[in-house]
Amino acid sequence: MKEGSGEDQNVAPSMYSHVSRPSSHRNKNARKGLPFNVMLVGESGLGRKTFLNTLCESAVITGSEVTNAEQAHIAEPMQFKNYTVEMDEDGMKIILNIIDTPGFGDGIDNEQCFMQIQEYLELQFDNVLAEENRIKRNTKFNDSRIHALLYFISPTGHSLREIDIELMKRLGSRANIIPVIGRSDSLTPRELVLFKQRIMSDIVTHSISVFNFPDLDDEDEDAVEENSELRAMLPFAVVGCEEVINEDGRPVRVRNYPWGVVQVDNDEHSDFDRLRYVLLNSHISDLRDRTQNELYEMYRTEKLSGNTSVLANNTSQAVISAIGA
Amino acid sequence: MSAPANDVQDYVGFDTITQQMERKFLKRGFNLNVILVGESGMGKSTLVIRKTTEIAPVTQMLEENGVRVKLTIVDTPGFGDQCNNEGCWVPVIKYIKDQHAAYLERELKPNRERIIVDTRVHACLYFLNPGSRGLRPLDVEVLKRLTEVTNVIPVIAKSDSMTIEERTAFKRHIKEELAFHRIMLFPYASDDDADDDRVLNASIRELIPFAVVGSEEVIEVEGKLIRGRRHGWGVINIFDETHSDFVHLRNFMLRTHLSDLIEVTSQRHYEQFRTSQLRQIKELRAQQAAAAASGGAPPAQPQVPLSVMQHQPMTQV
Numbered sequence: 001m002k003e004g005s006g007e008d009q010n011v012a013p014s015m016y017s018h019v020s021r022p023s024s025h026r027n028k029n030a031r032k033g034l035p036f037n038v039m040l041v042g043e044s045g046l047g048r049k050t051f052l053n054t055l056c057e058s059a060v061i062t063g064s065e066v067t068n069a070e071q072a073h074i075a076e077p078m079q080f081k082n083y084t085v086e087m088d089e090d091g092m093k094i095i096l097n098i099i100d101t102p103g104f105g106d107g108i109d110n111e112q113c114f115m116q117i118q119e120y121l122e123l124q125f126d127n128v129l130a131e132e133n134r135i136k137r138n139t140k141f142n143d144s145r146i147h148a149l150l151y152f153i154s155p156t157g158h159s160l161r162e163i164d165i166e167l168m169k170r171l172g173s174r175a176n177i178i179p180v181i182g183r184s185d186s187l188t189p190r191e192l193v194l195f196k197q198r199i200m201s202d203i204v205t206h207s208i209s210v211f212n213f214p215d216l217d218d219e220d221e222d223a224v225e226e227n228s229e230l231r232a233m234l235p236f237a238v239v240g241c242e243e244v245i246n247e248d249g250r251p252v253r254v255r256n257y258p259w260g261v262v263q264v265d266n267d268e269h270s271d272f273d274r275l276r277y278v279l280l281n282s283h284i285s286d287l288r289d290r291t292q293n294e295l296y297e298m299y300r301t302e303k304l305s306g307n308t309s310v311l312a313n314n315t316s317q318a319v320i321s322a323i324g325a
Numbered sequence: 326m327s328a329p330a331n332d333v334q335d336y337v338g339f340d341t342i343t344q345q346m347e348r349k350f351l352k353r354g355f356n357l358n359v360i361l362v363g364e365s366g367m368g369k370s371t372l373v374i375r376k377t378t379e380i381a382p383v384t385q386m387l388e389e390n391g392v393r394v395k396l397t398i399v400d401t402p403g404f405g406d407q408c409n410n411e412g413c414w415v416p417v418i419k420y421i422k423d424q425h426a427a428y429l430e431r432e433l434k435p436n437r438e439r440i441i442v443d444t445r446v447h448a449c450l451y452f453l454n455p456g457s458r459g460l461r462p463l464d465v466e467v468l469k470r471l472t473e474v475t476n477v478i479p480v481i482a483k484s485d486s487m488t489i490e491e492r493t494a495f496k497r498h499i500k501e502e503l504a505f506h507r508i509m510l511f512p513y514a515s516d517d518d519a520d521d522d523r524v525l526n527a528s529i530r531e532l533i534p535f536a537v538v539g540s541e542e543v544i545e546v547e548g549k550l551i552r553g554r555r556h557g558w559g560v561i562n563i564f565d566e567t568h569s570d571f572v573h574l575r576n577f578m579l580r581t582h583l584s585d586l587i588e589v590t591s592q593r594h595y596e597q598f599r600t601s602q603l604r605q606i607k608e609l610r611a612q613q614a615a616a617a618a619s620g621g622a623p624p625a626q627p628q629v630p631l632s633v634m635q636h637q638p639m640t641q642v
Contacts, residue, residue: 045456070505075462108463109409154456155486156366163408183456186486189557256488258567260559268557 033086033095036284037144039175040098041117041167042152043105046182050240051150052098054253054264055276056085059242061100075107078116089280096280099146105163114170121146121174125299145296147287148211148279149175152182153199153235157191160202172209174295176287178278179203179210184237184270185255185262192237199235210234216286230278236271239264354393355583356443358382358424361398362417362471363452364405368482368539382444387579394579399446405463414467421446421474425598445595447586448511448578449475453534455484459498460506468508475594476511476586478578479503479534484569485554485561492536499534511589512582529577535570538563 040048049061060083087094104113124145131141213227244251253264262269361369387394424445431441471477512526540552554561563571
């Protein structure tokens with residue numbers, strides 16, 4: 001967390017940094033709920049909506065609005081849709097804000113999509129920047145910076161496609177990107193392992209910055225080990241589903257196929273549970289902290305010094321540290 | 326086969342023509358050329374049951390009950406894989422038309438082969454994305470154009486991530502949307518269809534798009550070897566009708582509608598191409614004659630080389 005330094009009088013300690021301190025459980029803000037903003041990006045059909053509904057265990061996004069044949073094929077321009085859900089995670093109250101991006105990648109020409117998302121992310125940063133610099137600041141300011149961007153990759157089994165690479169490259173310096181393989185139940189275990197390896201290899205080749213579970217405290221052995229495990233799981237293979245059946249009295253989320261039943265909560269069938277724990281529990285603070293202390297600060301420096309090469313330097317350092325492990 | 330004694334003089338034996346023709350076709354075998362159109366990673370190559378990393382057409386000889394089929398498959402790598410896919414269908418349409426043009430050229434030669442080598446595309450398997458709700462904008466654009474030049478059969482490969490309900494709903498949406506856009510798929514309805522043809526075609530139309538699962542692997546299940554996919558939660562047998570429509574697709578293309586695919590290509594798509602090309606040639610000649618007379622620049626060439634056309638007798642305008 002950056003403290004105000006004497007050299008630059010314009011730098012004030014962020015008034016929002018106290019909300020991102022890990023031990024904020026007894027904090028008044030924690031009683032109100034910790035705001036956590038997650039953006040979902042991916043082509044339609046990769047399970048974004050189902051993922052959200054499964055994550056929140058309720059039908060947050062209901063069935064698609066388009067029901068007739070005449071409109072179904074029309075390329076809707078990409079939209080940003082907000083949903084807010086209050087979650088209770090091990091006693092910690094979280095105000096989960098989800099920003100969905102329906103229309104991403106669905107048209108014939110999708111090059112505009114990247115710019116739109118980048119502008120959105122930067123707008124949230126700009127809002128914080130403006131608020132920080134006000135003479136009279138609003139303590140109840142609503143921080144809508146994106147803390148985690150879940151990018152859904154199509155389960156082709158091959159490697160990253162051009163749209164995947166372009167998106168992650170452009171946005172890696174503006175948000176914590178967590179790559180996710182959607183509908184991963186279309187891949188066999190062996191295919192999945194190879195696919196994950198190829199994706200991570202592509203990510204390194206193209207110098208893409210993703211959230212790489214950096215070790216903030218090298219002395220905490222458990223955390224270091226956990227981060228290392230999570231790093232090895234990237235990208236998370238998810239299967240979402242909203243159907244719940246009763247198995248031995250326990251509600252279990254499943255997908256029923258003629259050849260077998262996929263259990264969403266079974267770690268051998270999907271990484272869903274692990275990802276959920278990362279987002280809402282183990283790494284919620286790390287994600288918020290990195291957004292504030294690294295991504296936002298980098299943006300701020302670039303904006304205030306009007307020097308894009310500064311951003312370029314910082315980006316390469318961030319990339320190196322992200323890949324470093 | 327013996328004729329009744331008192332009809333010996335009248336019996337000519339032309340009732341054996343069908344058998345003779347059958348025998349001739351069976352001996353010659355069939356050439357079936359199929360093009361696969363879809364994004365990479367949609368499972369095109371697994372459907373062919375043959376491993377290849379080549380871009381060139383791949384040929385496979387199939388034989389069953391004495392019927393020989395030379396199956397040639399052409400893949401379309403890079404189709405629909407970019408951020409901006411505007412015009413990605415152009416090379417595909419061009420390939421299909423080029424085959425028609427090549428055939429026309431051979432057909433027009435004064436000394437042409439007795440059996441002209443046929444590389445014309447008889448069927449196009451169009452791969453739909455199993456995740457989408459229905460047709461995507463790109464699908465609509467491409468299908469409209471493809472159905473104008475070849476027989477299109479839509480397929481959902483990698484359909485093993487869809488439950489049966491999802492599959493049924495998806496097929497229904499696709500059919501509605503295809504009807505809305507008036508996209509004509511093979512098999513086409515015709516007034517001369519016999520009743521059993523109608524019934525068969527109706528059942529094919531019910532199945533479309535074919536939900537298939539492809540596999541390059543042979544796995545063992547309870548002592549038996551099957552072609553399938555082994556997931557952590559079960560094994561998919563691609564030949565099991567409850568798992569995939571693969572068997573139906575194969576029967577459709579290689580058995581029941583094999584000769585239809587070839588015939589319709591020849592009598593409908595090719596003839597259409599031929600007529601439009603020859604018309605263009607005729608206009609071209611007229612323009613050239615006019616240009617020569619006035620000393621202007623020669624007009625643009627149609628696809629069939631002019632050299633071949635020199636042999637055509639000049640037709641009266």
